[in-house]
Amino acid sequence: MKKIVVVGGGAGGLELVTKLGNKLGRKDKAHITLIDKNTTHVWKPLLHEIAVGTMDEGVDAVSYRAHAFDNHFHFRIGAMTDIDRQNKQVVLAPMKDEDGQELLPETRIDYDILVIAIGSASNDFNTPGVKDHCIFLDAPQQAHRFRNKLLGRFLRIQRLPGTRDSVNIAIVGGGATGVELSAELHHAVAKFHAYGFDAIDNEHLNVTLVEAGPRILPALPERISNSASRELAKLGVKIKLNTRIVAAHSDGLETGDGEKIEADLMVWAAGVKVPDALKNIGGITTNRINQIPVNAYLQVKNETSIFALGDCAEFVQADGNRVPPRAQSAHQMADICYHNIIAQLDGGKQKVFRYKDHGSLVSLASYSTVGSLMGNLSRGTFFIEGRLARLVYISLYRMHQIAVHGYIKTGLLMLSGSINRWLKPKLKLH
Numbered sequence: 001m002k003k004i005v006v007v008g009g010g011a012g013g014l015e016l017v018t019k020l021g022n023k024l025g026r027k028d029k030a031h032i033t034l035i036d037k038n039t040t041h042v043w044k045p046l047l048h049e050i051a052v053g054t055m056d057e058g059v060d061a062v063s064y065r066a067h068a069f070d071n072h073f074h075f076r077i078g079a080m081t082d083i084d085r086q087n088k089q090v091v092l093a094p095m096k097d098e099d100g101q102e103l104l105p106e107t108r109i110d111y112d113i114l115v116i117a118i119g120s121a122s123n124d125f126n127t128p129g130v131k132d133h134c135i136f137l138d139a140p141q142q143a144h145r146f147r148n149k150l151l152g153r154f155l156r157i158q159r160l161p162g163t164r165d166s167v168n169i170a171i172v173g174g175g176a177t178g179v180e181l182s183a184e185l186h187h188a189v190a191k192f193h194a195y196g197f198d199a200i201d202n203e204h205l206n207v208t209l210v211e212a213g214p215r216i217l218p219a220l221p222e223r224i225s226n227s228a229s230r231e232l233a234k235l236g237v238k239i240k241l242n243t244r245i246v247a248a249h250s251d252g253l254e255t256g257d258g259e260k261i262e263a264d265l266m267v268w269a270a271g272v273k274v275p276d277a278l279k280n281i282g283g284i285t286t287n288r289i290n291q292i293p294v295n296a297y298l299q300v301k302n303e304t305s306i307f308a309l310g311d312c313a314e315f316v317q318a319d320g321n322r323v324p325p326r327a328q329s330a331h332q333m334a335d336i337c338y339h340n341i342i343a344q345l346d347g348g349k350q351k352v353f354r355y356k357d358h359g360s361l362v363s364l365a366s367y368s369t370v371g372s373l374m375g376n377l378s379r380g381t382f383f384i385e386g387r388l389a390r391l392v393y394i395s396l397y398r399m400h401q402i403a404v405h406g407y408i409k410t411g412l413l414m415l416s417g418s419i420n421r422w423l424k425p426k427l428k429l430h
Contacts, residue, residue, distance in 0.1 A: 002031070002113065003031045003033070004033070005115070007035045007090060007114070007115065008116065008117035008118035009038070009041050011330045011400055012330030013034065015331060015334040016117065016337055019338045020032050020338065021068070026072040034064060035076045035078055036077065037078065040140075041062040047143045048181040051147055052184050054191070078095065080118070083114070083281055083284070083306075085306075088114075090114065092106065113305055113306075113307070114305065116292060116306065116312055116313075117309050117312065119310055119312060121275050122136040122269060122272060122273075127248065128247045130248045133250055135266065136268055146265065149265055153165075153264055154200055154204075158200060166206055168206045169205070170261050170263035170265070172210045172268050172269060172270045173210070174210070174216030174217060174239070175216075182207050183231070183235060186207070189204075206238070208261055209237055210261065212242070212245075213241065240261070243257075244256040251263070272325055273289035298333060298336060304344070313333065315355070317355060327396070328357075328358055331399070332355060334403075339351050
């Protein structure tokens with residue numbers, strides 16, 4: 001029986017292993033294993049909502065073990081440290097408990113086909129002090145850390161209203177994460193006020209969004225950037241453009257012009273890279289941000305038994321542009337990778353990957369959503385905003401849920417979500 005190993009349970013990895021399990025694992029045509037260092041999956045574009053408490057990940061998170069049982073694959077918790085290409089084995093780091101005691105020694109997992117889908121992490125560009133003083137929104141644990149610190153600051157204002165304190169938050173990076181977090185923070189303040197923090201309003205929240213370039217959302221059309229800037233300005237978000245951060249300190253950020261941006265909480269969302277553990281792993285050449293170059297079939301070059309997809313894969317399109325690190329990219333790659341693995345096992349013809357940009361959307365909490373949809377219905381690009389854009393934005397998450405759970409279970413999840421919104425608080429306060 002062939003052994004298929006998928007490393008990384010992000011959007012692309014989880015969708016792929018689910019389809020492989022239901023196609024091959026169900027009929028014992030292959031032994032399929034998912035490896036991830038975490039025990040649950042949360043759709044990464046929602047982390048900013050977890051950070052401010054407007055989303056409870058306990059409801060939306062997917063347990064890898066339970067999902068593996070339901071979809072006929074196996075799950076192993078662990079962090080990949082090496083690939084033994086000669087013996088076709090994935091090497092996992094020793095597991096330790098909270099006290100540093102070793103629970104499991106280094107482990108090796110055999111594979112016939114390996115898929116690397118470990119995603120990306122924030123890139124601090126080796127800026128001094130960033131790792132020590134800034135929070136990265138790469139995983140739920142980091143989102144929890146931000147929320148706890150935010151709650152602590154709000155509690156101080158509530159208990160000591162005479163101090164006239166405010167919470168100063170600096171967000172570095174004017175991409176989707178930084179913009180969405182800026183808006184979600186102001187959305188959350190109104191809910192904090194309703195849940196007993198009556199001494200708190202938007203006057204106690206000072207959010208500064210810092211972008212090194214000339215506009216926010218630089219990867220998106222200028223019209224979207226301008227619309228998002230106007231919406232953030234209405235909320236009171238201060239946007240600093242053409243501002244390069246050269247250092248982070250315990251009480252704020254230092255700019256290239258020598259200015260000090262005071263902050264109680266600092267979030268770094270300025271660019272991404274693949275975790276350093278993937279750099280030249282197993283002798284596989286990687287690029288400057290540790291991505292693995294892949295061929296037209298998403299295979300590692302000169303290694304037909306190893307595929308890579310999502311943010312960790314470098315795919316150069318015919319026009320010379322690289323596929324951007326977006327959820328839609330991972331979704332499309334997972335589909336082609338699934339087809340090509342089946343074809344490789346059955347001796348069929350593999351498909352060439354062609355990226356289709358369906359547009360981009362940025363959520364500004366309940367206030368607005370802006371974005372563009374590529375012209376699938378006619379030529380050109382559609383600019384959309386408001387309720388229609390919000391509906392399309394939400395549908396992107398539903399598409400991911402359908403890929404993971406199927407239509408029926410996704411429908412039930414939507415129903416239970418509606419019930420929970422009625423039964424449970426609208427803000428997670430613990």
